[in-house]
Amino acid sequence: MKVNKILMILTAIVAFGLLGYVYIWYNKAFSDNLENWNEDYFYVKSESSFQDIKNHLAPYLKNVENFESIAEQRNYTTNVIAGRFKLRNGMTNYDIIQSLRANVPVRVTFNNMERIENLAARIAEQLEQDSLSMMEIFLDEEFLKDNELTKETALTCYLPETYEFYWNVSPLRIRNTLHKEYIRFWNEERRKKAESLNLTPAEVTILASIVQKETAKNDERARVAGVYLNRLKIGMPLQADPTVVYAKKMYTDDFDQVINRVYRKDTEILSPYNTYINIGLPPGPIFMPDKTTIDAVLDAENHDYIYFCASVDRVGYHEFARSLEQHNQNSLKYRRWLDQNGIK
Numbered sequence: 001m002k003v004n005k006i007l008m009i010l011t012a013i014v015a016f017g018l019l020g021y022v023y024i025w026y027n028k029a030f031s032d033n034l035e036n037w038n039e040d041y042f043y044v045k046s047e048s049s050f051q052d053i054k055n056h057l058a059p060y061l062k063n064v065e066n067f068e069s070i071a072e073q074r075n076y077t078t079n080v081i082a083g084r085f086k087l088r089n090g091m092t093n094y095d096i097i098q099s100l101r102a103n104v105p106v107r108v109t110f111n112n113m114e115r116i117e118n119l120a121a122r123i124a125e126q127l128e129q130d131s132l133s134m135m136e137i138f139l140d141e142e143f144l145k146d147n148e149l150t151k152e153t154a155l156t157c158y159l160p161e162t163y164e165f166y167w168n169v170s171p172l173r174i175r176n177t178l179h180k181e182y183i184r185f186w187n188e189e190r191r192k193k194a195e196s197l198n199l200t201p202a203e204v205t206i207l208a209s210i211v212q213k214e215t216a217k218n219d220e221r222a223r224v225a226g227v228y229l230n231r232l233k234i235g236m237p238l239q240a241d242p243t244v245v246y247a248k249k250m251y252t253d254d255f256d257q258v259i260n261r262v263y264r265k266d267t268e269i270l271s272p273y274n275t276y277i278n279i280g281l282p283p284g285p286i287f288m289p290d291k292t293t294i295d296a297v298l299d300a301e302n303h304d305y306i307y308f309c310a311s312v313d314r315v316g317y318h319e320f321a322r323s324l325e326q327h328n329q330n331s332l333k334y335r336r337w338l339d340q341n342g343i344k
Contacts, residue, residue, distance in 0.1 A: 033062050034091040041104065042087045045128060046168050050077040053100070067093045076100065082128075084167035106167050111160035113288040114246070114255055116151075119158060128168045137171040147179075149202065152284030156205035157182050160290055185291060193298040197229060204297050209285035210275075212293040213242035217316055221293055224318065225300035227308055236306070238275035239267075246286035247271035260343055312337045 037060050044053060050071065058064050070093040071077050083103035087096065110122045120134035137143075139151055149157060158178050165174060186201050194204050211225050231238055241262040247269045249255045267276035272283050305320040307327035312334055321327040 031066075031092060032090045033067060033093050034060055034087060034096060035062060035089055036060055037087055037089050037091075039087070042085045042100070043128075043167060044080065044082050044085065044100070046082040048080060048082065050080050053080065057096075067096065070094060071097055082168040103166050103168075105164040108163045108165055109161075110158075111288060111290070113155065114249075114286065116155045118255075119155065119288070123174065127165060127174070129171050129174070133171045134174070137175045143175070148200075150283070153202045153206070155285050155288060156202040158288070159185055160288055185294075190295075190298055197298070197300075203281055205289060205294055206281045206285045208289035208293040208297045209287040210238065210240045210242055210282075211297060212289045213245075213287050214240065215316070215318060218292060218296075220317055221296035222299055223301045223303065223305070223320065224308065225297040226303050227305050227320065229297075229300050230304065230306055232280065234306075235279060237277070237279050238281070240275045243273050243275040243282055243286055244269065246282075247273040261338060310334050 034057075042057075054064065054068060054071075057067070061067050068077070074094075074097050076097050081101055081103060084106060085099050085102065086104050087099055091099070106126055108123060108126050110119060113119045113122065116138055117131070117135065120131040120138060123129070123134055124131040138154055144150060144154060147157060159181055161181060163177060163181070165177070191201065194201055197204070199207070207225065207228060210228065211221050214224050215221055228238055228240070244262050244266050245259045248259060248266055249257060250273060251269050251271060267274065270277070272278060273286065275282060303320075304322055307321040307324065307330075308318040309321075309327060309330040311317045311319045311330075319330040321330060
C-alpha cells in the first residue's frame with residue numbers, strides 16, 4: 001500500500017510538473033508579444049543573423065527572452081530566412097516565427113524609364129538588390145551578345161509590367177524573369193509584323209519610344225507611327241522633337257530637367273540621338289514604351305502623311321499634313337499659340 005501511495009504521489013508531482021511546464025511554454029508561445037509595430041512588413045537581409053533580427057524586434061517585444069526561447073525551440077535561430085515578412089501588433093511568439101518563415105512576394109512595377117540606369121534604380125527601390133548589381137547584370141556583355149543587343153538597346157529588352165519577386169531575389173533571376181516576358185511578348189506574329197516593316201524588335205521598340213513621347217493619345221499612336229515609317233521609307237530624317245529633348249539631356253548630363261519646348265538651336269546639338277541631323281532611328285530608345293505603343297507601331301496606319309504638328313484646337317492631338325506648305329501653316333499656328341501662352 002505504501003508503495004502504491006508513493007507511486008501515486010510521484011505521479012501527481014510529475015503530472016503537476018508537466019502541467020506547469022506546458023503552462024509556461026504555452027504562455028511563452030501563445031501570449032501576445034508584439035506591440036507598437038507600425039510597419040507593414042519586416043525585411044530580413046540575406047546576410048542577417050538571428051541576433052540581428054532579435055535586436056531589430058527587441059523594442060517591439062514585451063518579452064525578448066520568451067521570443068528567443070520559442071525561436072530556439074522551433075529551430076529558427078539557426079535557420080533564418082531572408083525576405084519580406086508580414087508582422088502585426090498582437091502577434092504571439094509562435095505567430096512571429098511562423099510569419100518569419102512565410103516570405104511575401106513584392107509586386108514590382110516600372111514604366112516611364114528613360115535609361116537602363118533608371119530601370120536599375122527603380123527595381124533597387126523595391127527589392128534588396130542595389131542598382132549597381134542590377135546594372136552589371138543588365139549590361140552583361142555575353143547576355144547582350146546572345147540577344148543581339150547593345151548597351152544602347154539594352155532597355156528594349158524590358159517591358160513595363162507588374163512582376164512578382166521575393167524581396168531578396170538575385171539580380172540574375174530578376175533579369176531572366178523580365179527577359180522571359182520579353183520573349184513571350186515577341187511571339188512569331190509580332191516578329192513577322194516587324195519583318196514586314198524591315199525592322200528588328202529592338203528597332204520597333206526604339207520607334208515606339210519616340211511615338212509614345214510624341215503623343216499621349218492611344219488612338220493617335222498608329223497614325224504617328226505611320227508618319228515616321230513613311231519618313232524612313234523615303235530616307236527623310238525623322239525630325240522628332242522628343243529625340244532632341246533626349247539629346248539635350250544627354251549633352252547637358254541632366255536627365256532631371258524638364259524641357260517643354262524645342263528651339264532651332266536645340267536641333268543642331270551634335271548627338272546620334274538627334275534625328276534632325278541624323279537619318280534613320282537613334283541608336284537606342286529614348287524611353288521605355290508601353291506594350292500597346294509597340295503594337296501601335298506594328299499595326300501602324302497605312303497613309304501618305306509626312307508631317308504632323310501639335311494641334312491648337314484639339315489639345316493633346318496633332319494636325320497631319322501631306323505637304324510641307326500645309327505643315328508650315330500648322331506649325332506657325334502652333335508656335336503663335338505657344339508664344340501667346342508664354343510656354344518656353
